Structure formats: structure tokens, C-alpha cells
Amino acid sequence: MxxxxxxxxxxxTEGHPDKLCDQISDAIVDKFLQRDPYSRVIAECAVATAIVFIAARFESDAVVDFTKTARQVIKQVGYDEPDFNAKTCSIVTSVKELTSHSYRYWDAKRLSDEEIELIPVTDQVTVFGFACNQTPAFMxxxxxxxxxxxxxxxxxxxxxxxxxxxxxxxxxxxxxxxxxxxxxxxxxxxxxxxxxxxxxxxxxxxxxxxxxxxxxxxxxxxxxxxxxxxxxxxxxxxxxxxxxxxxxPSVHSGLTGRKNAIDTYGGYSRHSGAALSGKDPTRIDRVGAYAARYAAKNIVAAGLAEECEVQLAYSIGLARPVSIQVETFGTGKISDEEITVLLERHFDFRLAGIIKKFNLRLLSAIVKGGFYRKLAVYGHVGRMDLGIVPWEETDMVPVLLG
Missing domain, CATH: 3.30.300.10 (GMP Synthetase; Chain A, domain 3)
Known part of the structure; x- marks a missing residue:
């Protein structure tokens, strides 16, 4: 090493075409969750000279104007050049409303531990969270x-x-x-x-x-x-x-989810490769990354390591991760195996448990101007500037040291 x-x-900056796409995608997620916190939505975006393309699949009781939302974001970001601006750019949408299912209405806050165990993830993914003592934000x-x-x-x-x-x-x-x-x-x-x-x-x-x-x-x-x-x-x-x-966009095209390293740890630590923006909180490839960051940050904040990377692997149809691994790069005050045991004992990495812990379905309505769009630029982790970012809390330090 x-x-x-x-x-x-x-x-x-927020005007980079890739980041513009991330913001449009997350603004759509915010709009759905503000009006129906039980919405399920995947929104992806691409931009090029004078054109915006939005592809979305959703299941919701809310009605969202995709075109209006995109134009609002473009205007707020500051594009007003003839080659690309909110008024004259063409917006093409490919939207599919999924068949409604009553099971999506579960309220994580009211679920018992047994009921949380019955809610599986619907994606397979390996996510990573990282923290270190190099900055006040543990980034x-x-x-x-x-x-x-x-x-x-x-x-x-x-x-x-x-x-x-x-x-x-x-x-x-x-x-x-x-x-x-x-x-x-x-x-x-x-x-x-x-x-x-x-x-x-x-x-x-x-x-x-x-x-x-x-x-x-x-x-x-x-x-x-x-x-x-x-x-x-x-x-x-x-x-x-x-x-x-x-x-x-008049010079180089943009696409949702193409700046994963910028969204996470700048390449200093691993990331899953899956896009974080444009997904509702039931997507484990998004919220699992937040849970992994939460665990790693609390480990470092507790003084158990100077650097910590937490890896969570999920399989379709199961509630819990099939693997939890910890790497402290030789900086741990106790062994990586002992830290892993602490995480398994004190942290809930199940999908419904993460949503319950972080109140992820209601943050779009609680935070003025939407929550997820604010994460779409300048990082999903280490955000000391936003105030309400639950996975940046270090409230588990006393538990880990107890």
C-alpha cells in the first residue's frame, strides 16, 4: 500500500451538461415525491445542442409536467444563449406509467422489524461508502x-x-x-x-x-x-x-449518472458505478450508497479508524445485504473484522430500514425547493452546506464506542 x-x-459546476442532466432527473424525482411520497420513479436525461431528451418510468398518484420541470432547471442554472436556453430548446420525452400496485404504499415509519424483513430489494448491486479524517466533512x-x-x-x-x-x-x-x-x-x-x-x-x-x-x-x-x-x-x-x-450542451453533450466519482469521493475510494440521481428512495443502488457512507463516517468519527471503506452487496429478492465488508487500510484501532461485527449489530442496511432511518420519502417535501436536486451537484456525500442530510450525521458514535 x-x-x-x-x-x-x-x-x-451546475452548468456542466452531465450535471444539468442530473439536476433535471432529480428535480423530477422531487416533484413526484412532493406530491406523492410513495411514488416510484426512474428519470434519465440527455442534452445536446438545442435539445433535451427525458426518459422516465413511474408509478405514482402524482401528475408531473416533465417539460416544465426541465425548463425551470435550465433557466435556474443560467443558460440563456441562442444555442441553448430554457425557452427555445426542444424537449423530447419518452414516458411510461407503470401498472399500479397497492404494495408500494407501505410506510417505513410504521413497519415492525418483522415487516421490514419482508421488503426485498429489486436490484442487484454492490455499493461503497467511504470516510477519512482529512477534512471536517470526513471527505x-x-x-x-x-x-x-x-x-x-x-x-x-x-x-x-x-x-x-x-x-x-x-x-x-x-x-x-x-x-x-x-x-x-x-x-x-x-x-x-x-x-x-x-x-x-x-x-x-x-x-x-x-x-x-x-x-x-x-x-x-x-x-x-x-x-x-x-x-x-x-x-x-x-x-x-x-x-x-x-x-x-452546445459544445458537449450530457447524460444522467456520468459523473459518479464527482458525486462520491473523487476517485479516492471506490463507487458502485450506478447512477445516484434520477431514482426514488426504493432503489437500493442509490440509498444503499448513502447507508454505506453513514456507516463509514461514524466509524471514523468514533476514532475506530482514520480511513474506512464499507462495501455492501445486495441480491434481488433479499432484504439484507449478502455481504458486508470493511477496509480500514491499516488505520483501524481494532480489526476490520471487529468493525464489521459492530456494523452488523448496530446498523440496519435493509431497504425499508434505510428509508425509515433517513426519512427518505418525505425529504423532498420537507426541504424547501426540493431535496434530491440539491444533491445532484457538488456531491451526494460530504454535504456540510445543506443542513438536512441524514447520512452525514454522526449520531451512532456513542453506540459504536459503547
């Missing part, structure tokens, strides 16, 4: 910083601090590790697109780069008060490459 290495992770430092920079890149556009910035952008942070702990920032990359109305002369690139560095990079490290900051050897790349100007 390497102890000294360099690792980089990237994030993207790897590269993806944590990449998200902060991407969020700030969006903020300077929305607040018109840099009015020439367009919605599409990327960030990347490389971290040098010593003894598996962050040592210094090796590199920071920001790729920003420009809107057509305020397109600037690229001969002034030096001025543009200074503005980006001051308003985004310097601002993030001042606000975040990180112990590890850029130094004189940190490589900083700020790119206004001509082919990327304007950006968005």
Missing part, C-alpha cells in the same frame, strides 16, 4: 477542495462579480500525500467558459487569470481557512481555451 503519492480529483481533501472551487466559480457568475463567466466550468485539485495524509497542494486547475454577450479578448488572458485567481482560488482558501494552502511551488492552471468558450 502506497503511503507517499499524489492524487487529484475534479468537480464541475478526501482533493474532492473537498475541488467542490469548493466549483461552487465559488458558480457564485462569482451568479453574483456578477465576473459577469463574463458562463454556467459550464470544471475544477481540479492535486494533493501530495505523505504517510497517507495530505502534505501540500500540488496543483489547481480551473476551466471556465465565457458567455457570448461578454466575450473577452483572449489577448488579455493574464488579466483574466488574475481575476479568477483572486476571486475564486484566493477567496476559497481565505473562507475555508484550510491548514494546507497553495504554496510557491503549487501549479495553477486557469484555462480560457477557445474551443471551450461558451461551453454547455
Amino acid at each position: 502506497k503511503k507517499d503519492f499524489m492524487f487529484s480529483s475534479e468537480s464541475v 478526501p481533501l482533493p474532492i473537498w477542495l475541488a467542490h469548493q472551487l466549483a461552487r465559488r466559480l458558480t457564485a462569482v457568475r451568479q453574483e456578477k462579480i465576473l459577469p463574463y463567466i458562463a454556467p459550464d466550468g470544471k475544477t481540479q485539485v492535486g494533493i501530495e500525500y505523505r504517510d497517507r495524509q495530505p502534505y501540500r497542494i500540488h496543483s489547481i486547475s480551473i476551466l471556465a467558459s465565457q458567455n457570448r454577450q461578454s466575450q473577452l479578448d483572449l489577448a488579455d488572458e493574464k488579466i483574466l487569470r488574475e481575476e479568477i485567481k483572486e476571486t475564486i482560488i484566493d477567496s476559497v482558501f481565505e473562507v475555508e481557512n484550510e491548514e494546507i494552502k497553495p504554496d510557491e511551488k503549487t501549479r495553477i492552471l486557469i484555462d480560457f481555451d477557445q474551443p471551450f468558450t461558451i461551453g454547455g
Whole structure:
């Protein structure tokens, strides 16, 4: 196992075409759950120049306007260029309403333990959750910083601090590790697109780069008060490459679920490969990943390990995972086998148990503006900014230490 290495992770802004698709898909999920918390829905989206394609299968008592929802998201993200905007883009839908079944109306809060045991998963998947002590959010430092920079890149556009910035952008942070702990920032990359109305002369690139560095990079490290900051050897790349100007769906297409590493741990830990966005809470490939993160975070928060990866494997027709595995990469204060026993004893990884613990069917109605769409950009895990994210709680620490 390497102890000294360099690792980089990237994030993207909410205007990136893949993230635009994730937000449209999760906005549809929110709409269904707000009106019928027992809805079952799978919503997938693809975007390209001037066109949006939505494919959805659902079982619900709610009526959702897919086209209106998509246009609302596109407008809120900030696309108003002639090549792609909320008013004129074509929206094609392929929608199938599934046969209604009364069994979907079960209320997890009222189920007994015996009844929870009778509700199986309907998908087969292996999901992963990870946590480490590199940041206050128990996230790897590269993806944590990449998200902060991407969020700030969006903020300077929305607040018109840099009015020439367009919605599409990327960030990347490389971290040098010593003894598996962050040592210094090796590199920071920001790729920003420009809107057509305020397109600037690229001969002034030096001025543009200074503005980006001051308003985004310097601002993030001042606000975040990180112990590890850029130094004189940190490589900083700020790119206004001509082919990327304007950006968005008119330049490169987007698809729901194509940014799994950005949604999770930036590639520092494994992820299942299954899309997280666009699925209601009865899909174990989504909520199982949240449960695995919850378990891993509580293990690290309890001081039982400095790093922890939890793997859950599910098979169709069974309520419980067929396998629970723990890897602490040599940082555990007790053995991985002992930690696995603690998880099996104190955590409920059954589908209905996860929904009950996290109140997943009602969060869309409880959180103003919807819940799942907020997860669709800047990560489904490590979200210290959202307030109500139940799998980020560390309430199981006393139980694990007891």
C-alpha cells in the first residue's frame, strides 16, 4: 500500500451538461415525491445542442409536467444563449406509467422489524461508502477542495462579480500525500467558459487569470481557512481555451449518472458505478450508497479508524445485504473484522430500514425547493452546506464506542 503519492480529483459546476442532466432527473424525482411520497420513479436525461431528451418510468398518484420541470432547471442554472436556453430548446420525452400496485404504499415509519424483513430489494448491486479524517466533512481533501472551487466559480457568475463567466466550468485539485495524509497542494486547475454577450479578448488572458485567481482560488482558501494552502511551488492552471468558450450542451453533450466519482469521493475510494440521481428512495443502488457512507463516517468519527471503506452487496429478492465488508487500510484501532461485527449489530442496511432511518420519502417535501436536486451537484456525500442530510450525521458514535 502506497503511503507517499499524489492524487487529484475534479468537480464541475451546475452548468456542466452531465450535471444539468442530473439536476433535471432529480428535480423530477422531487416533484413526484412532493406530491406523492410513495411514488416510484426512474428519470434519465440527455442534452445536446438545442435539445433535451427525458426518459422516465413511474408509478405514482402524482401528475408531473416533465417539460416544465426541465425548463425551470435550465433557466435556474443560467443558460440563456441562442444555442441553448430554457425557452427555445426542444424537449423530447419518452414516458411510461407503470401498472399500479397497492404494495408500494407501505410506510417505513410504521413497519415492525418483522415487516421490514419482508421488503426485498429489486436490484442487484454492490455499493461503497467511504470516510477519512482529512477534512471536517470526513471527505478526501482533493474532492473537498475541488467542490469548493466549483461552487465559488458558480457564485462569482451568479453574483456578477465576473459577469463574463458562463454556467459550464470544471475544477481540479492535486494533493501530495505523505504517510497517507495530505502534505501540500500540488496543483489547481480551473476551466471556465465565457458567455457570448461578454466575450473577452483572449489577448488579455493574464488579466483574466488574475481575476479568477483572486476571486475564486484566493477567496476559497481565505473562507475555508484550510491548514494546507497553495504554496510557491503549487501549479495553477486557469484555462480560457477557445474551443471551450461558451461551453454547455452546445459544445458537449450530457447524460444522467456520468459523473459518479464527482458525486462520491473523487476517485479516492471506490463507487458502485450506478447512477445516484434520477431514482426514488426504493432503489437500493442509490440509498444503499448513502447507508454505506453513514456507516463509514461514524466509524471514523468514533476514532475506530482514520480511513474506512464499507462495501455492501445486495441480491434481488433479499432484504439484507449478502455481504458486508470493511477496509480500514491499516488505520483501524481494532480489526476490520471487529468493525464489521459492530456494523452488523448496530446498523440496519435493509431497504425499508434505510428509508425509515433517513426519512427518505418525505425529504423532498420537507426541504424547501426540493431535496434530491440539491444533491445532484457538488456531491451526494460530504454535504456540510445543506443542513438536512441524514447520512452525514454522526449520531451512532456513542453506540459504536459503547
